[in-house]
């Protein structure tokens with residue numbers, strides 16, 4: 001073979017490749033050893049850094065981070081390929097990373113998520129938007145829509161309606177001994193609620209799961225379900241799941257790995273295919289709703305789902321609830337802006353809520369005294385009637401249960417930030433683009449923040465007010481993150497979760513099939529409950 005006119009044999013090629021490889025390895029370690037302020041860490045492998053550890057611990061990456069924290073303390077680093085990420089739970093870091101100031105240098109999660117361009121979320125929406133001015137624009141609309149009083153009230157109604165549909169499935173298809181996976185029920189139910197709240201469109205995720213666990217229904221019961229609707233809903237749900245999984249995959253693995261390494265290449269294609277299915281479906285829904293809003297009669301009261309609020313914002317049809325906050329931003333949103341916001345609302349809202357709900361079922365099965373006290377509050381406050389929006393502030397024990405479960409089983413274990421400018425942090429001047437991950441289980445299960453942190457104790461949240469927490473205590477519960485990028489869906493999520501707990505414990509006994517089995521969960525971007533096998537029966541006390 002000739003390269004640049006020089007004839008090379010196999011041996012020469014081998015020596016050349018080896019030399020190039022050694023030079024590249026040398027380059028990798030040169031960067032590693034000459035890095036600013038080295039922090040403790042396991043020794044990284046060339047090119048991949050600690051990515052293998054991520055793969056080895058792919059079912060519970062937080063377990064690995066607990067070990068690193070025990071070994072290295074409250075600040076350490078990990079290498080994802082040739083990129084360094086600083087993991088921390090140190091207060092002086094959090095003061096900066098979660099600063100509520102609009103001048104904060106830490107308003108982005110990822111500095112330059114190259115892989116995310118292909119997934120269509122780069123510089124758009126909220127969650128992965130690194131363009132601060134565009135993020136502010138979208139956040140304003142998102143917050144306005146999701147905190148509108150009518151929207152929050154509708155959350156109570158939609159949650160009850162979706163739960164009632166699920167109960168119908170339980171009544172017709174499950175007997176006292178049927179074993180089903182509660183993590184699937186909670187996931188399907190959260191999908192149905194959030195999809196309807198966000199787009200105004202119905203999905204059939206619960207019915208779809210029900211038909212897989214109860215296939216032998218008689219023809220009368222089957223008439224409730226439209227097979228075509230269920231098929232479409234399940235395709236959309238699958239595409240959505242694959243796309244969400246893809247965010248992690250496209251962020252972690254560089255393009256050359258995704259395009260050329262077998263196994264990775266197929267996953268890459270599958271995720272892009274899912275992206276196209278999801279985008280086309282959401283675009284159709286946006287266009288259809290735009291047509292409905294634009295066609296007469298114009299004086300008709302519009303419903304309060306998020307899509308309607310986003311389409312009408314800053315137009316002559318904007319809904320009174322959401323007017324008045326947009327002095328800074330006076331133009332309407334484009335369909336592309338709306339598409340990403342909708343997908344992010346689904347992405348941010350489904351898994352998180354579903355997993356908290358599943359974890360509550362697990363912990364209350366292990367703590368019958370807490371379940372009884374919760375039931376007492378539900379019976380005293382709501383009894384046999386429907387839930388109203390006004391009831392929710394009275395459910396203080398219920399809120400304490402949700403917070404204690406979220407403390408002990410953090411659904412969002414990592415809060416990411418990257419600096420937009422160089423900054424003095426932790427006593428060291430660090431360059432712009434330095435990445436940080438706050439490891440929330442490291443705080444939630446830490447003696448410096450909580451008394452007997454390993455103990456499940458709901459009472460610690462009675463009279464606990466996040467806003468009133470001082471000094472380091474203000475970071476003790478990181479359920480919603482913090483600073484200006486704190487979860488904008490938290491009010492909606494709390495309403496939904498309180499309704500779900502009331503509706504479940506008011507009328508049903510959900511028992512774990514094996515009380516001795518450990519709680520199974522998988523940790524990637526969020527912590528997801530798995531294989532939560534239960535029996536579901538009408539309440540008997």
Ligand code: HEM
Nearest residue numbers: 126127345348349352353412480481482485486487489493
């Ligand atoms: C129990 C349920 C939920 C939990 C535990 C949760 C948790 C979180 C956390 C920890 C963050 C990161 C905050 C930070 O970086 O400081 C976040 C961000 C976000 N969440 Fe939630 N969330 C939940 C429900 C929801 C819901 C229902 C929605 C919308 C429908 C939502 C939408 C979002 C969005 C859009 C962001 C990104 C905000 C931004 O970057 O500006 N979340 N959430």
